[in-house]
Structure formats: C-alpha cells, structure tokens
Amino acid sequence: MSAYHHVSVVTRTGIVIVSMTQTADDAAxxxxxxxxxxxxxxxxxxxERSMDFYMQVVGLEEAYRRPQVKAGFLSxxxxxxxxxxxxxxxxxGHGRPAGxxxxxxxxxxxxxxxxxxERAIAAGVKFERTADHDIAHSAYGADADGNEYEIYADVIYDWRAARHGVVTKPKPNWAPGLTPPHAERNYHADPEIRRVEDAVFHPLAATHAVLAVENFEAAFDDYHDVVGLGLVAGGREAAFAVFGGTCGTRSLGLFRADSGRQPGLQHVGFKVADDADLDDSIQRAAKAGVAIEGTFDHPARRGVFIRDIDDIRLQFYVDRTPGAAALHSAYIDTALFLA
Ligand SMILES: [Fe+2]
Incomplete structure (x- = not known):
C-alpha cells in the first residue's frame, strides 16, 4: 500500500489531526x-504453542499461566x-476464532x-461483568461491535511477587465498591523492563491495538465517552480515530470496517528501543524464518509487521522525531496498513 494511496484517503475524508494531548473536547x-x-x-x-511463539519470537517473558482455564500471560x-x-x-474461549x-x-x-x-452505572452505561484478579480490579464492557474492553486498576504494587508461575486461585465475586477501594497508585511509573535476549524481537511494551469496526461512530463514543480515552488524530466523522491515555501515548486505533476491511483486530503494536534494535530483530527474523510481512519507514515512526501463528498481525516500531504534522502522516502511512 503506497503512501500516495493513504494521502488520497486523507484528502477524500478530510481527516484533521487534533493534538497529542487531551483537548478542550476532552476536558468534559x-x-x-x-x-x-x-x-x-x-x-x-x-x-501452549502461542505462549512459545510470544516468548521466542515476540520476545516477552512468561508472567504466569492459568492452565485450568487454558490461559497464559506475558510481560x-x-x-x-x-x-x-x-x-x-x-x-x-467460547469457541471463538483467533483474534x-x-x-x-x-x-x-x-x-x-x-x-x-458508579457514575457510569447511574448514567445508564451497561457493563458485562466485573472481576477481582487479585492484582487488579476490573470492569468489562463492550463497544458497539461487541469488542470487549476492560477498565482496571492495579491493587498490588509488587505484582511479580504476587502473581507468577501457575495460578489456580479462584476469583471471588466482586464489583467496584464491594471492598474499600485502594487510593494509592499501584502501577510502576518507571518499570524495570526485561529483555528475552534469545528472542527475535525485544519489545519494551505492547502499546496499542488497532480495531476495525462496523459501527464506527457508536464505537467512537464508547471509547471516547465511556472508556474516556482522548482523541489524538482522526475523528468521529473521519475514516479513523486514534486515541490515547493520559500518558500521552497512542493506545487504540479505530477504523471503519469498509472497503473490504474485515471488522475485528487489525494489529497489536509493540514499542522497541531504537533503530539498531529493530535492525537486529529484522536480521534475527530472517535467520529464524519469521516472515516480515511489511515495513514502513517514516520520519516520525519506523516499523515492521509480522503475523503470529494464528495470523494475528503484530507491529514492532520505534518512534523518531515527535511532532503533530509528522505523526499525522505517520498514522496515514502506517496505521492504515490493514490489508
Ligand atoms: Fe484483561
């Protein structure tokens, strides 16, 4: 897909960048x-096979497993x-296809x-379920297409000590407010990032997901008004919207499922340290027989795409010069890599 094609999409739909920070629109x-x-x-x-792939190729460490429910977790x-x-x-899994x-x-x-x-419930927002995950407490909803989202807060700071290996602890019935809420911040503001040296890639974090949705405007409202993400680029009337959290990073890309684009997960994005690290991983991928599906190289962002063993697309990228204009065209050049 050429940059020219992407630019023509922008021209036709009049996409405008908003800003990298939350705007007045988001102050409500x-x-x-x-x-x-x-x-x-x-x-x-x-x-089992996917845990191996995400450790050996994607380059994440196993955090813990829940074999009783056939679930695995990496970080x-x-x-x-x-x-x-x-x-x-x-x-x-409920028999759903990979995605x-x-x-x-x-x-x-x-x-x-x-x-x-509590304010959302009072306003008529419906949640599907709530959960006590021991180290985090969560509420789950779904966007207009039925894609589930989780909104959560960590409740234990030392999650490495609290949750590792094989976890069999049952999850109690819980809803927000049933236990005295933790007021302290339990996420790691400056986390220790580990490196799986032998893996193909060496991500610092999974930073964003990109979805295509059939009910774009309603899903936009779900993520913007209910989840509370800030608009970074695109818009409710545009071909896509990019949302971010208060950390200032982009967290979610939302695209219209049209023009032959199937609804659902388009890719998961992983940030890597720098160009040299990405170059090293591209060489490792060749040696390991991992196909690079596509590459993009832009003043604001450079990256590659691969497919996991279920054909789920993964992006590994490095950010370069920040700036709204450069980032805007980077979204067009890279976020629309959805074939
Ligand atoms: Fe989750």
Missing part, C-alpha cells in the same frame, strides 16, 4: 481517564501482563475505577 467530565493501554487479551487456537515488565491469551476451545478477546485500559487508582463505575 468523563467516567474514566485511563493512563494507557495496559494489555491486549487474545483468543488463540493453542495456548517484560511494563505492567503485570502486556499480552494475555485464552484458548478458543477452552472454558474462556481479540479484549483490550484493557489502566487507570490511576481503584478509587478512580469505583468512582467512574
């Missing part, structure tokens, strides 16, 4: 104000898990979770 009271994407949870065909330390996965044929299980957005504190949840 919201239910939640997420910091960032915390993790993406995937439905996979075979958890290099940005948070307790950057990637979660459930097996399609397992008790949490998105849910996106998850991290709040500052559990107080924010309880406060936002």
């Amino acid at each position: 009271p919201k239910f939640f104000q997420p910091r960032r994407l915390g993790h993406v949870n995937l439905v996979v065909a075979d958890v 290099n330390g940005a948070t307790h898990h950057d990637i979660g996965m459930v097996e399609s044929g397992g008790p949490l 998105l299980n849910h996106t998850a957005f991290e709040l500052e504190t559990e107080v924010d979770l309880v406060d936002g949840y």
Whole structure:
C-alpha cells in the first residue's frame, strides 16, 4: 500500500489531526481517564504453542499461566501482563476464532475505577461483568461491535511477587465498591523492563491495538465517552480515530470496517528501543524464518509487521522525531496498513 494511496484517503475524508494531548473536547467530565493501554487479551487456537511463539519470537517473558482455564500471560515488565491469551476451545474461549478477546485500559487508582463505575452505572452505561484478579480490579464492557474492553486498576504494587508461575486461585465475586477501594497508585511509573535476549524481537511494551469496526461512530463514543480515552488524530466523522491515555501515548486505533476491511483486530503494536534494535530483530527474523510481512519507514515512526501463528498481525516500531504534522502522516502511512 503506497503512501500516495493513504494521502488520497486523507484528502477524500478530510481527516484533521487534533493534538497529542487531551483537548478542550476532552476536558468534559468523563467516567474514566485511563493512563494507557495496559494489555491486549487474545483468543488463540493453542495456548501452549502461542505462549512459545510470544516468548521466542515476540520476545516477552512468561508472567504466569492459568492452565485450568487454558490461559497464559506475558510481560517484560511494563505492567503485570502486556499480552494475555485464552484458548478458543477452552472454558474462556467460547469457541471463538483467533483474534481479540479484549483490550484493557489502566487507570490511576481503584478509587478512580469505583468512582467512574458508579457514575457510569447511574448514567445508564451497561457493563458485562466485573472481576477481582487479585492484582487488579476490573470492569468489562463492550463497544458497539461487541469488542470487549476492560477498565482496571492495579491493587498490588509488587505484582511479580504476587502473581507468577501457575495460578489456580479462584476469583471471588466482586464489583467496584464491594471492598474499600485502594487510593494509592499501584502501577510502576518507571518499570524495570526485561529483555528475552534469545528472542527475535525485544519489545519494551505492547502499546496499542488497532480495531476495525462496523459501527464506527457508536464505537467512537464508547471509547471516547465511556472508556474516556482522548482523541489524538482522526475523528468521529473521519475514516479513523486514534486515541490515547493520559500518558500521552497512542493506545487504540479505530477504523471503519469498509472497503473490504474485515471488522475485528487489525494489529497489536509493540514499542522497541531504537533503530539498531529493530535492525537486529529484522536480521534475527530472517535467520529464524519469521516472515516480515511489511515495513514502513517514516520520519516520525519506523516499523515492521509480522503475523503470529494464528495470523494475528503484530507491529514492532520505534518512534523518531515527535511532532503533530509528522505523526499525522505517520498514522496515514502506517496505521492504515490493514490489508
Ligand atoms: Fe484483561
């Protein structure tokens, strides 16, 4: 897909960049104000095989497993898990095809979770379920296409000690407000990032997910008004919208599922350290027989795409010169890599 094609999409739809920070539009009271994407949870065909792939190729460490429910979790330390996965044929997979299980957005504190949840319920927002994950407390909703999202707050700072290996602890029935909410910040503001030296790639974190949706405007409202993400680029009337949290990073790309673009997860984005590291990984991929599906090289961002063993597209990227104009064209050049 050429840059020219992307530019023509922009011209036709009149996309405008908003800003990299939250705008006046975003100053209205919201239910939640997420910091960032915390993790993406995937439905996979075979958890064992996918855990191997995400360790050996993607380059994440195993954080913990829940074999009783055929689920696995990986992280290099940005948070307790950057990637979660459930097996399609397992008790949490419900026979769904490989793809998105849910996106998850991290709040500052559990107080924010309880406060936002109670105000959302009072305003008529429907949540699918709530959960006590021991190290985090969560509420789950779904966008207009039925893509599930999780809004959560960490409740234990030392998640490495609290949750590792094989986890069998049952999850109690819980809803926001049922237990006294934690007021302290339990995420790691300056996390220790580990490196799986032998892996093909060496991501610092899973930073964003990109979805295509059939009900674009309604899904836009779900992520903007309910989840509370800020608009970074694109818009409700545009061909796409890019959302970010209060950390200032882009966390979610939303595209219209049209022009032959199938609805669902388009890719998960992983940030790597620098160009040299990405170059090294491209060489490692060749040696390991991992196909690079596509590359992009832009003043604002450079990256590559691969497919995981279930054909889920993954992006590894390095950010370069920041700046609204450069980032705008980077979105056009790279975020639309959706064939
Ligand atoms: Fe989750």
